[in-house]
Amino acid sequence: PGGQSEINDLHVPLGQPVVIRMISQDVIHALYIPALRIQMDTIPGRYTEMWFKADKAGSFHLFCSEYCGTDHSEMDGTLTIMQPADYQTWLTHAASSQTLVSAGETVFQSYGCSACHRANSTVKAPSLAGLYGKPVPLEGGGTVIADDSYIRDKILNPDAQKIAGYKQTMPSYEGKIPEDDLIRLVAYIKASKDSAHD
Template sequence: MISFWPETASTLAQRIDVIFAGLLALSGTILLLVLCLLIGFSVRYRRGSAAPRGPMPEVMSREFEIGWTSATLFLFVFLFWWATSVEIKAFLPPKDAIEVQVVAKQWMWKTLHSNGAREINELHVPIGVPVRLALRSQDVIHSFFVPAFRLKQDVVPGQLHETWFQATKLGVFHLLCAEYCGTDHSRMRGKIVVMTPEDYAAWLAAQPEGDDLAKEGAALFVERGCSGCHAPSAKVHAPSLAGLYGRTVALSDGRIVTADEAYLRDSILQPKKDVVAGYEPIMPSFAGRLSEGEIQSLVAYIRSLAHSPEDRS
């Protein structure tokens, strides 16, 4: 069976398809209008016809140009607003979204659920529930692409990227890399498995138990020596991490930033980029000393301290 329209399986896909259909209809209308005018003028002003060929009145010409230009400008602004409003929604995941960590590497997708369940080239999600993806690359530029969801997010090494989706159809859907990333780029593929909430809960419970990200991060926090500076009992003058995540932070250069995941990541890899006011830039960089998975764990641990009265390291 030949399908003239790709499968639609997410809320984002529905909105994207409406925009695509609207642009297709508009383009078809303009093409039909131009074609009709072309044929009409060709017949009316053919050689030997008695149609008048004098110059167009100046007033009519000016009004026509102003009207056509204004209509085109209004249409462009409307289309820009319409498409942008959909794109902006794709960057704002709901607060109740399930969080999944995704690491791209040559040539696979590694996914990690909040309870520690791990998958390679697969991602199981419940239908009708928003899923927030925190994406990182371990080596080169990749692109997380799910055609049925109309979801495509480039993943640049050294940066944290976020996107989200909400599946609307049960089934298995292709997960691809849409950015050439090396020799086996074409083999970097996986699948998104959309399940009922009950089946998803059963699947999640059946996965091998593993330490969750926060617990792994707590162990790394001590193992890598972070507790020697950031613990309450530390003699080194370093910022406290208890309750840090989500707070606003005053920097030494006068800027005010929010301690989100991107800020925490930069503080680990580029500690001299955003120095907290009142502290010396003495923290060493951990770039090249921590894997993407370890960075994820440390960030998760710091997030777990967001509502803690004291540092639990």
């Protein structure tokens, strides 16, 4: 998280549990890694998850196993399972220009989120620092845990679950923010630590 990004390749450490959280930006696909006997659909508009702990280093195939359209058969890649020390070297040396979190910060500014959500804003909007994983009290009672899906849904459809104690003034970004920017925004909000704020 916040480190490398890659396309058609996936590097992971040996002997360590790895969670893959997935979403599609077009149609239904599925990630299938035969060597690990795991497979899970990737769906537009919804996160799915699978996990594994690899016990053998090496290179293995990964495939899309959902017939998704033209060039479905081209939709494959390589899973590289590395010794933990090699993985650390790979993490630091194959450095991508920008981490997900820092890209997310840029996007947060460029879509104007910071206008309302920065600490000294004149708009009364909740601080997003330390939000991830916390229970959020909803208008009319009940709470919801601020996980990836909650944050994503809030950005696309802020009226669906209104927060207790705030006037809902946030615009919907449905159809305005592409999936890859949503992933960056969620990563940025997730990494924003609590700054001794309520």
